[in-house]
Amino acid sequence: MASFLTASNATVPERKAEGLALLHRMWSRRSTPPRHLTEPGPTDEEIRMLVRAASRAPDHLHLSPFRFMVIHPDARDALADVFVAADRELDPAIMGEQLDRTREKAHHAPVLLAVISRVQANDTVPEIEQRASAGAALGYVLLGADLLGYGAMAVSGRRLTTAVMRSAFGLADNEDLLCFIGIGTAGKSRGVQSEPDADLLQTWLPGSRQTI
Numbered sequence: 001m002a003s004f005l006t007a008s009n010a011t012v013p014e015r016k017a018e019g020l021a022l023l024h025r026m027w028s029r030r031s032t033p034p035r036h037l038t039e040p041g042p043t044d045e046e047i048r049m050l051v052r053a054a055s056r057a058p059d060h061l062h063l064s065p066f067r068f069m070v071i072h073p074d075a076r077d078a079l080a081d082v083f084v085a086a087d088r089e090l091d092p093a094i095m096g097e098q099l100d101r102t103r104e105k106a107h108h109a110p111v112l113l114a115v116i117s118r119v120q121a122n123d124t125v126p127e128i129e130q131r132a133s134a135g136a137a138l139g140y141v142l143l144g145a146d147l148l149g150y151g152a153m154a155v156s157g158r159r160l161t162t163a164v165m166r167s168a169f170g171l172a173d174n175e176d177l178l179c180f181i182g183i184g185t186a187g188k189s190r191g192v193q194s195e196p197d198a199d200l201l202q203t204w205l206p207g208s209r210q211t212i
């Protein structure tokens with residue numbers, strides 16, 4: 001079957017039909033918790049494609065306010081050590097089963113992608129825009145993973161803000177670890193979300209408040 005994405009001679013109705021199919025994928029996408037993601041995960045080439053999609057997130061003045069780091073498959077034990085050290089930084093008394101659970105999280109999902117948000121001082125592009133850009137990039141990766149047939153989910157937690165994690169990921173002062181994205185094969189789907197709240201979209205008309 002011809003792909004409209006690559007067929008430059010696709011007609012407008014053909015492109016729209018494909019767009020509607022993609023939109024349907026967008027609004028039916030659900031997250032799958034990393035502990036439920038199994039092999040196979042995306043290949044290196046597919047990971048590059050996801051990051052390429054993310055690179056098309058809106059980015060005012062091309063400040064590149066985000067970057068990604070894929071956790072090397074051989075680095076899961078090292079990541080578990082970092083998670084444990086981070087949790088100890090947050091709570092020096094933590095021990096036992098809690099630390100076992102922490103350690104497990106570093107082994108969830110075949111692929112773990114760290115999302116790093118970066119903010120540069122800029123007179124034209126305020127911080128909120130740069131953070132929004134990183135959020136859009138994250139969304140593109142989640143959607144792209146879904147389009148490739150994988151399950152994925154963004155996960156974070158307080159440990160991401162610790163000095164231990166910042167140091168382990170070599171973050172500059174203007175960078176933050178936004179989240180990890182776990183990507184892999186999802187077992188059962190969580191089902192389509194219900195319709196969004198009517199309040200999600202309103203019409204701006206001074207003096208009135210209406211939805212369309």
Ligand SMILES: Cc1cc2nc3c(=O)[nH]c(=O)nc-3n(C[C@H](O)[C@H](O)[C@H](O)COP(=O)(O)O)c2cc1C
Pocket residue numbers: 029030031032153154155156157178179190193
């Ligand atoms: C940056 C970021 C970090 C998140 N961290 C967590 C997390 O640590 N734990 C969690 O349960 N959900 C977290 N979420 C929310 C989930 O990724 C997901 O969006 C939510 O469970 C809704 O599921 P759905 O995508 O199927 O609607 C995070 C979302 C974002 C954007």
